[in-house]
Structures are given as structure tokens and as C-alpha cells.
């Protein structure tokens with residue numbers, strides 16, 4: 001069935017008209033886009049400068065919109081602001097103190113609501129608590145927490161005082177966490193005691209304890225004990241105790257536009273993840289603006305991005321974008337399908353969610369569970385559906401459109417990256433969509449698909465996806481590794497190369513084909529083959545490892561590992577399990593291979609590079625293509 005749908009959709013004319021009720025009231029019509037886009041590219045200073053003045057509150061105006069000295073850039077120079085002021089204080093001043101900022105729901109459908117006024121107080125108390133521990137502007141704080149209101153407040157508390165947050169997803173292992181704490185040099189770590197997952201408690205604090213064992217760099221660990229009662233070790237402090245006696249007032253630190261806001265680690269092509277660094281003003285403006293435009297926000301929507309704040313999607317579209325627009329957001333801790341497969345749809349119905357933003361892997365999972373689950377619920381409040389993380393296959397797109405969107409919602413397939421901070425390619429809700437194609441460049445983003453010599457490709461010809469000039473929320477550097485930053489702009493002289501392959505059709509709709517480098521996309525999360533391989537060879541029995549991605553029905557891609565064992569080691573199931581366990585402790589469960597193959601040799605080039613392409617073709621029974629560089 002999948003094949004036939006793909007075939008129908010790949011034919012000319014597989015265009016879905018934008019819903020007429022959305023078109024008639026949209027923030028941005030196709031005509032407006034066309035003229036604004038031209039202006040935004042030809043005169044970015046006026047375009048972004050005007051927007052920055054209109055959409056953000058400043059403590060001091062900026063003097064210059066953009067400074068572009070290849071490959072470095074700065075935005076809104078000499079401007080002073082604080083992102084938490086734009087996310088909280090200004091809304092309270094505008095009469096929204098009692099508006100709900102977040103509705104938190106746990107797996108038992110127990111809810112906690114927090115208003116903008118209450119959230120600011122909580123943020124300020126944590127901010128003052130951090131100050132009392134000696135945390136100051138420019139210090140890094142690592143956050144390893146469950147998806148709770150406390151997590152969001154902790155993140156904002158850092159931003160309040162100018163500390164640089166480094167959020168680590170709760171699914172990462174102790175080793176992975178340790179590496180990130182050490183690399184960021186965080187003296188303070190904030191964690192939750194546990195996170196809820198499928199009716200069980202998944203320990204977080206014990207992982208932090210393991211990660212920070214003998215790590216003297218860490219002075220304090222702040223623990224959100226949640227409902228648990230336990231004794232704390234010497235350098236630990238309970239979050240509630242810390243904030244109990246703190247004032248609910250904390251003046252926002254005056255931040256320069258280019259002061260760092262956060263670092264977030266993402267996978268590259270080497271074993272070591274890179275700390276992508278974002279700064280204050282450009283990121284604030286861009287996430288604010290894209291939230292508003294991509295999701296056609298009028299102001300009173302209930303917004304639900306199902307990501308976790310441990311990823312960039314959560315930073316930009318659970319925290320900063322929605323708050324800056326004064327929205328009410330839903331956050332749901334735990335599994336999407338526990339205790340029942342319709343958990344998400346009951347949440348949409350109960351809170352009358354208007355914008356729902358999720359990943360293709362989730363859509364495919366829901367699709368597999370069957371349409372009877374969404375059918376049990378009234379989903380008519382939905383207006384815009386979003387997709388992010390990997391290409392959404394047309395079959396999943398159609399299912400989403402029919403069963404969740406009830407054929408009446410706009411679907412926005414948003415292409416972007418940890419590095420870009422916000423949406424770069426999508427369709428706006430008033431645009432016709434083409435399933436499988438992300439769409440057009442967002443306002444102010446100059447995208448092209450080029451060949452190796454830098455020339456634009458012809459329609460439907462495969463090429464490299466590049467961005468031709470800086471946008472406000474681009475990464476400024478890789479933490480401690482400026483040469484890795486420069487690589488983004490040097491790999492293809494003059495352009496930012498995102499690492500993806502793409503095609504562009506005659507209407508300029510871009511289709512993302514996947515990564516051009518050695519990274520995989522597992523459930524929409526980027527993982528480097530080198531990272532997994534180094535975790536594998538860290539196992540005492542493994543001599544050599546090569547990792548490839550294979551198509552997977554739900555995860556999009558899964559990992560297959562080809563291993564040469566040390567002499568005298570026996571290839572058997574027990575060995576496989578122990579090796580998988582090693583990857584789990586080194587990296588986390590996301591990176592655990594689905595398949596382990598024991599082999600006697602690996603295909604290599606004469607220069608010794610493993611030819612993963614051949615392993616893949618062989619495993620999938622496909623034509624291996626050119627093998628002239630193969631040594632053996």
C-alpha cells in the first residue's frame with residue numbers, strides 16, 4: 001500500500017490546497033510572502049531591524065542590525081535585552097499575569113497549570129537560588145531534568161541571570177552526560193530525581209551521581225526531589241529548600257544581543273558531540289517570529305509541541321518561541337501511548353489544542369496503532385499540524401492529514417537544525433503543500449540547492465542544501481572548538497552547508513533527501529556513526545566496528561553494527577547483548593543498534609576508510625555501485 005501511495009504522490013499534481021478558512025485569515029498570504037521575501041533577502045537590515053524593534057522589548061536599542069564578516073556574524077549590535085523579559089515580564093505588564101503559560105500533564109492525566117505571573121515568580125526564585133550558590137553571568141549550568149514545569153523554570157532562571165544553560169536530554173547515559181558536563185565546564189548541575197515513563201520511574205539523579213563521580217569540577221547539584229524523600233549527598237541541595245526563602249523578584253540581567261544564551265550538544269561526524277552555541281537577541285527574535293508565522297499564531301492559541309526541552313525543538317518551540325508570543329502551551333511527561341494509545345488525542349480534546357507539532361516517527365507509530373484511537377476524540381480544535389526532525393514520508397503525511405487534521409488543517413513540514421535555531425524551510429499555513437516536500441525558504445532565509453561547484457542545480461536534480469547568508473538565530477560557534485564552527489561555512493566556500501542533500505522542483509519547493517555526512521537520524525534525532533562506533537569499540541570484546549543506518553518502519557532509521565571481535569572472543573547472543581548494553585551506558589538507549597553482525601573483515605578503501613555504503617548495499621541486497629576504491 002505504501003508504495004502505491006508514494007507513487008500517486010510522486011506524480012505531478014499531488015498538491016494539497018491550503019484549507020480555505022486558514023487562507024482567508026492567515027498572517028501571511030502567498031502574495032505577501034512573495035514581496036516580503038524579496039525584500040528580506042535584498043535588504044535584510046531593514047527587514048530584520050524593523051521586526052526586532054516591533055516584536056521585542058529592548059533595554060537599549062541596537063546600533064547596527066548585522067555585522068557579517070565571513071564566516072562570522074553578529075546581529076543587533078550593542079542592543080541590550082533579556083529574553084526572559086520578553087518571554088514573561090512584558091506579558092505580565094500587558095495584563096496577562098493570570099494567563100496560563102503551561103499546562104503540564106502526567107501519564108495519569110494529573111494536571112498542573114502555571115500562569116505567566118506564577119512562572120515568573122518561580123523563575124526568579126530559582127534565579128536567586130542560583131545566585132546564592134555563586135552562579136553568575138557567563139557561567140554554564142547543565143540541566144538534566146524530566147519534562148516538568150520545574151525544568152522550564154530552571155532553564156529560564158539561567159537565562160534570567162545570564163548563565164549559559166546546557167540542557168542534556170534525560171535519555172542520555174551517565175557517560176554522555178559526564179562528557180557534556182566536563183566539556184561545558186559546568187560547576188552546577190540541576191536534575192530531577194526521576195522522570196515518568198510508561199508507569200515507571202526512570203532514575204535521573206542516580207545517573208547524575210554516576211556521571212559526576214570524582215568529577216571535582218562540579219560544586220553543586222540541585223535536585224528537584226519531586227515526590228520522593230531521600231538523603232542528599234554533601235554537594236547536593238534540594239531545589240525546594242534552595243528557593244524556599246528566596247525573593248520572587250529578580251531583576252533580569254542586562255544582556256548584550258550577542259551574549260551567549262545556551263549551548264546544546266549535537267552529533268557531528270567525529271566521536272565527540274559539538275556544543276552548538278546560540279546568543280540572545282537573534283535567537284529571541286527568530287524563534288519568536290517563526291513561531292508566529294509558521295504556525296499562523298494570532299495570540300490566543302493552545303500550543304503543543306511534543307518534543308522534549310532536551311532537544312533544540314523544545315528550546316525553540318516549547319520554551320522561547322511560545323512564551324515570547326504569550327501562548328498557552330501543553331507539556332506532557334511520559335509516553336505518548338501510556339496508559340492508552342489515545343493519550344495524546346485525549347489531551348488535544350481536553351485542552352482544545354490548536355497547534356500540534358510532532359515528529360514523523362510519532363506519526364508512524366500512531367498510524368500503526370490504527371485510526372480508531374484518534375477517532376474516539378473530538379480533534380476539531382486543531383488548526384495547524386507540524387512535523388519536524390526528518391522527512392515525513394507521504395504515507396504518514398496523508399494519515400496525519402486525514403486522521404488528525406480531519407482534512408481541515410494546514411500541515412507544516414519544518415526543516416531546520418540544532419545549528420539554525422529555528423525553522424528554515426517549510427510552507428506557511430496559507431500555502432499549498434506537497435507531501436514529502438518541506439517547502440519554501442522562510443522569510444529572510446536564502447536557501448539554494450547547488451552542485452559541487454556552487455552552481456544551482458536544475459529542477460529535481462539532487463544537490464547540496466546551502467544557506468547563502470546569515471540569519472539571526474544561526475549558531476555563533478561550537479563551544480571551545482571554533483574550527484568546527486568554521487567548517488559549516490568552509491566546506492562549500494562562501495555558504496553555510498547544512499549537511500543535507502536536497503532537490504528543488506519547478507515551484508521552488510525543496511525536498512530534503514537526508515544527510516550527506518556520516519550521521520544517522522534515529523527517530524528524528526541526529527547520531528553520528530563515529531559516536532556509536534567508538535562506543536562499540538569501548539567494549540572489551542570488540543576490535544573494530546562499522547555502523548550503518550537501515551530503513552525502519554517507525555524510527556525512520558535504525559542502527560546496524562558490523563563488528564570484528566577480538567581474538568578468542570565468541571560471537572553469540574550473549575556477546576550481542578553485552579555489546580548493546582555497552583552502547584546504552586556509553587551513549588543512551590537511542591543509540592543502541594537493532595542489529596549486530598559479527599564479521600571477519602570490513603570493506604575498506606585502500607586508504608583504510610570503511611566503506612559503509614557497501615555494507616549497506618550488501619545488507620539491503622542492493623547494487624553496491626562503484627567498488628573501484630575497495631581494497632579487497
Ligand code: WT7
Pocket residue numbers: 266312313387388389390391392413414415416417418419438498499500512514515521524525526
Ligand atoms: C537534521 C537536523 C530541527 C530539530 C530536529 C532535528 C533533519 C530536520 C527535517 C525535515 C527532513 C529534517 C535534517 C537536518 N531534519 N527536520 N522537516 N525534513 N529532514 O535537529 O538533531 O539538529 O538534526 O534533521 O537532516 O539536518 P537536529
